[in-house]
Amino acid sequence: xxxxxxxxxxxxxxGAADDTxxxxxxxxxxxxxxxxxxxxxNYRITGPVAVRHDHTSLTGDGMNxxxxxxxxxxxxxxxxxxxxxVFREGISGIAVRELKCEYKGSFFGQPGQSYAGKVSALRFSxxxxxxxxxxxxxxxxxxxVKIATGDERKYAARFKVTRCHLHHNRVAGVLFGYVDGISxxxxxxxxxxxxxxxxxxxxxxxxxxxxxxxxxxxxNRANGNYRKGIDLxxxxxxxxxxxxxxxxxxxGIYAEGRKTGNAxxxxxxxxxxxxxxxxxxxxxxxxxxxxxxxxxxxxATEGHYNFIVEGxxxxxxxxxxxxxxxxxxxxxxxxGNILIRNNIVTGGQITRLVRMNAIAEExxxxxxxxxxxxxxxxxxxxxxxxxxxxxxxxxxMTGNQIxxxxxxxxxxxxxxxxxxxxxxxxxxxxxSGNFMNGRLAAFxxx
Numbered sequence: 001x002x003x004x005x006x007x008x009x010x011x012x013x014x015g016a017a018d019d020t021x022x023x024x025x026x027x028x029x030x031x032x033x034x035x036x037x038x039x040x041x042n043y044r045i046t047g048p049v050a051v052r053h054d055h056t057s058l059t060g061d062g063m064n065x066x067x068x069x070x071x072x073x074x075x076x077x078x079x080x081x082x083x084x085x086v087f088r089e090g091i092s093g094i095a096v097r098e099l100k101c102e103y104k105g106s107f108f109g110q111p112g113q114s115y116a117g118k119v120s121a122l123r124f125s126x127x128x129x130x131x132x133x134x135x136x137x138x139x140x141x142x143x144x145v146k147i148a149t150g151d152e153r154k155y156a157a158r159f160k161v162t163r164c165h166l167h168h169n170r171v172a173g174v175l176f177g178y179v180d181g182i183s184x185x186x187x188x189x190x191x192x193x194x195x196x197x198x199x200x201x202x203x204x205x206x207x208x209x210x211x212x213x214x215x216x217x218x219x220n221r222a223n224g225n226y227r228k229g230i231d232l233x234x235x236x237x238x239x240x241x242x243x244x245x246x247x248x249x250x251x252g253i254y255a256e257g258r259k260t261g262n263a264x265x266x267x268x269x270x271x272x273x274x275x276x277x278x279x280x281x282x283x284x285x286x287x288x289x290x291x292x293x294x295x296x297x298x299x300a301t302e303g304h305y306n307f308i309v310e311g312x313x314x315x316x317x318x319x320x321x322x323x324x325x326x327x328x329x330x331x332x333x334x335x336g337n338i339l340i341r342n343n344i345v346t347g348g349q350i351t352r353l354v355r356m357n358a359i360a361e362e363x364x365x366x367x368x369x370x371x372x373x374x375x376x377x378x379x380x381x382x383x384x385x386x387x388x389x390x391x392x393x394x395x396x397m398t399g400n401q402i403x404x405x406x407x408x409x410x411x412x413x414x415x416x417x418x419x420x421x422x423x424x425x426x427x428x429x430x431x432s433g434n435f436m437n438g439r440l441a442a443f444x445x446x
Contacts, residue, residue, distance in 0.1 A: 001055065002034040013041020015068070023049045030056045038099060040064040046071055048086050055093035058085065063136060066100045073105060073119055079142060083123035092128035096135060103139040114200040117141030117170050126154040135164040144169050148177040148210060155180045167191045172202040177210025184217045193226025201226025201249070208233035211259050223247055234259040240268065247272035250284060252314065255292040256330050264308045265290055269315065274348045277321040286323040289314040293330035305336035311343065318348030318379065331356045331390055335367045342374040349381045358390035371396040381406040385416035392419060395429040402436050414441055
């Protein structure tokens with residue numbers, strides 16, 4: 001495949017000249033495919049650069065190839081009109097490698113204005129077979145990498161974002177929507193968001209406005225993000241595994257929403273969330289380590305939902321003023337399986353260890369099997385029942401070992417569950433081998 005050097009098209013790469021026209025010409029020259037080569041230099045770009053052709057690769061010399069985007073967003077801009085590299089709908093075989101991209105425009109500093117930012121570094125719509133690799137992207141007032149088609153009939157497919165450092169962007173490191181098959185692997189996704197807005201700031205995020213399918217988020221470092229380390233606000237068929245999520249403000253891992261189902265959350269470390277209080281203000285008065293499940297206003301009567309939360313570590317977790325839930329499940333399905341198994345939790349003051357946040361009525365039919373077993377817990381205090389369990393069909397709660405330093409408030413039982421007695425009487429619950437502070441806990445007695 002041919003190589004098109006942007007300097008052959010007039011790019012100076014001196015940080016002063018406007019290299020926009022040269023970049024546009026080089027990308028247009030790749031009409032038959034090829035590599036647009038961005039050699040070592042500081043390139044000043046002042047307007048969007050369209051990538052319109054199949055089998056186009058944008059490749060630099062690593063962090064020595066620095067693209068600085070100096071563009072002031074206009075009031076009527078959409079993200080396709082305002083972003084740095086805009087990839088045409090329908091193209092395939094795209095790669096972006098070995099570049100550093102920075103944004104130097106306005107950052108929408110007013111509180112509540114995060115989503116008014118439309119400037120991303122890489123803006124994809126319905127594209128196919130895309131790799132973003134070894135990139136550093138920072139400062140954009142939307143996201144570093146954004147994949148959104150806005151049309152459920154137009155899914156993008158087969159994306160891979162790997163070995164990138166995506167940081168200090170206003171919304172997210174990676175924001176993705178209608179995409180079938182996306183792998184986000186071995187990236188540093190840190191410090192995204194703004195102190196002015198509690199509602200944004202994600203290492204990576206599946207957009208609630210669209211519906212990602214077949215998602216892998218594996219072996220990333222998602223640290224210090226203003227809202228969530230890893231967010232799957234919508235998505236079906238997800239694996240979130242072996243990530244480190246340290247010091248995120250409100251959530252470590254979030255796989256919860258009206259369009260979220262069938263997720264495996266395994267082998268992650270969520271840490272550094274033990275605080276005296278939050279500084280974010282109403283309505284944000286809680287923190288959650290791992291939050292998952294289908295959220296909706298009414299019970300989900302169709303479909304079978306499965307969530308596996310296994311082998312994770314939630315360390316140094318708690319909140320002095322407000323609520324702290326290491327595990328929170330939005331429990332809104334009539335059919336499914338939930339496993340919360342073999343996890344380790346340490347920390348300060350928590351509200352409950354496992355909170356099953358049921359929206360549906362307690363007497364609604366539920367063919368859901370719940371397994372909470374083999375978890376090791378050591379916390380300073382727990383202000384309410386350790387477990388809050390709603391309507392379920394079958395329960396396995398065995399082999400949990402829990403240590404609480406401070407005495408529990410008088411009259412607060414270990415478990416809150418109206419159906420437990422009935423399940424035990426009907427032989428549909430197994431509750432044994434659970435220990436609280438070294439003593440066998442008779443959970444079945446409340």
